[in-house]
Amino acid sequence: MAATTASQPIILHFQNVPRVAGEIIAGTVDLNVALAQQERIEEVRIKFRGAITTRITTQNGQNSTTYGETIPLLHSNKVLWTPGSAFPPPDSHIVSLAFQFQLPANLPPSFHCAARGRGGAISYSLEVVGDRPGIFRTNRRIRRVFSVVPAASQNQLRINDSLRQGWLGPWRDIKRNEQLRQGIWGEYSRAALSLPDLPSFPITTPIPYIIHIVTETKTVDRTEQPADKHGKPLFPVPPAQSVNLQMNLRRTTQVRARTRTSHIDDTFDLQSVRHLPGPPRRRNVEALVDEPVWIPKEDSKDRGFWRRSVHFNSTLEFPYAPTTSAETLNWIYALHFTFPFPGLGNDIKIQFPIHLGPSTACPPPPIGAAGTSNLTYADIPPAGPPPMLDLPP
Template sequence: MAATTASQPIILHFQNVLRVAGETITGTVDLNVALAQQERIEEVRIKFRGAITTRITTQNGQTRITHRETIPLIHSNRVLWTPGSAFPTPDSHIVSLAFQFQLPANLPPSFHCDAHARGGAISYSLEVVGDRPGIFRTNRRIRRVFSVVPAASQNQLLVNDSLRQGWLGPWKDIKRNEQLRQGIWGEYSRAAVTLSLPDLPSFPIATPIPYSLHIVTETKTIDRTERPEDKHGKPLFPIPPAHSGQLLLNLHRTTQVRVRTRTRHIEDTFDLQTVRRLSEPPKRRNVEAVVDEPVWVPKDTKDRGFWRRSVHFNSTLDFPYAPSTSAETLDWIYALHFTIPFPGLGNNLKIQFPIHLGASTACPPPPIGAAGTSSLTYADVPPAGPPPMLDLPPAYWSGENHDWDEKS
């Protein structure tokens, strides 16, 4: 059950959406003045915090030492209320305290990674503190962690809009051609893969990116047969995948973590075969598949040749992850991995290449009017609606690896 000012002296109202660097964020704090007096709250403050935190654990014999480094990004304290500074109306005990804060324009995106003996985070939070001076009194605190992404440039916004409307720009092809052999000995067969993607230096995050995957296989040279199957009815090697569930599509992230002179790396892999939406279970991505009929191709003589098969896959990918970033003690890069399986040991075809992820959201205009009130919403910023949430692990929202200042 949600808390109310009838039972709690302080209630924070703050919209839980992805924030954009440079954005002016607003909210309100409802203070029950009667309860605040009972609990001897003498001041209500709001704190905005942002930091890059990294840790590396080393071992010297039986001794483990965890080295930490914190790079402050935001450190703001503001007083919202002191006794006598604001009063409720005669028929109420509640006073609403509006706040407004502009995020710096150069903030790096929210981020969290963790592995054995190393980890790092770029995190942001606001906290309302009700100060209760005294040795045996603890301050009243309400903390909200929020996420941030960089603001997209005008060119990035145009690219994002073009992708959403149906990409009509140039494409680039990534090709692989391999010889495959069913066993240790014997003639080689052939498999070729062409991956086509929009020809862009950077892909906007949380935006559908169209792609096509064209797979062609050719059997080894054989005598002319009536069908591309053996006498037992089994398709002749190599058999291309006929449905998308056989493909492996992953995004690989390599993160470098630094604590002063120490450096470590963390490798993470994200499955792109499923679509993730906030508060919805993952579901299989919709893929259009076209399997062509096998074609006999004569070679040398009309009685010798090979069977050629072709399969086409068309779909989209989206990347709800932090844009590629190089910060003072944390940086990460991405690579796209496509794996096309074929029977036999070591016959899988792999396409791996680096990709850069960029911003996709405009910075909302500043609010109009008094702090905490505005006639503008995210619906006024194209594309309509709030920016999609980043795929951040639960540890980000719980504050793990974060550097929270509990004393101030």
């Protein structure tokens, strides 16, 4: 650190992890007083900023107009050092300046979205400024963007803990029946998606799900097997591999900038795990294919249909900003599942809205902070807020 600080008048030490609304964030600034005097730095201060920014561009022929709006969320300044206010140890030129700041408890989560001619972001940052008054002198600045997530309620924390330990609560079934067609004939297929019956799903938490797909062939003779003598299975064949399934999370964001309102749609692939370090990897899905079952018709023992079933079992994770309605930005989510079958328009689709909620408690104040009381870092939940994907750039 000494070698690094010897070449720079100001060094910022601030842990780059997501923060929770209401949390007291802390760090230090190392100031090389000798270099500060050489560069005529007369004050070191720290600024905390947060804002919702939106923009919408409209086109009228060859002329375009951009509407922008900024809603402040944080605006705090604090002086850390002035000449004579703090001195380094006798054997050093470095003085360490500690700082801490409490985030408001009602902050919306970090967020960003963009499309052609429109966009919006909720972003937070801190900036250390070394003031160098005078013409032809530029201030020394260090800026750090950090992410914020809302604090989870006690009930949300209990649900999050239950999901991580293995969900034993009630399940909700979302069902869809379709009549698939091969030529003029119609056969039937049913799909059901089972999820924990919750009003809100915590972000960055594995959510178990079960998919059941059941197909029924057209009426055939008892001698006609699901795989006929040519090796071609009877239509419709349920997908036996999860690679054929399409699972997406779709987000619709309403953006407002002054008198203009627009929407942005984003789609996130849930088949890949992308929020972990390293390249995306395919999510592990267990598949169970049942043996075909012969269902005879009521009026004939020799004619009926074959019923085939496949079941997929895995988890989903949503590393995205919780569902939020802010002053000029609000967004909602919907799950979309597509089960492909041969033939035009034969895919089975299940889609329904879901609400994403926070999954992390607000940590207690840092050890030694005023008002710490009896709290220690042992009171902090072991799993802090993991990084999200859709953070402001």
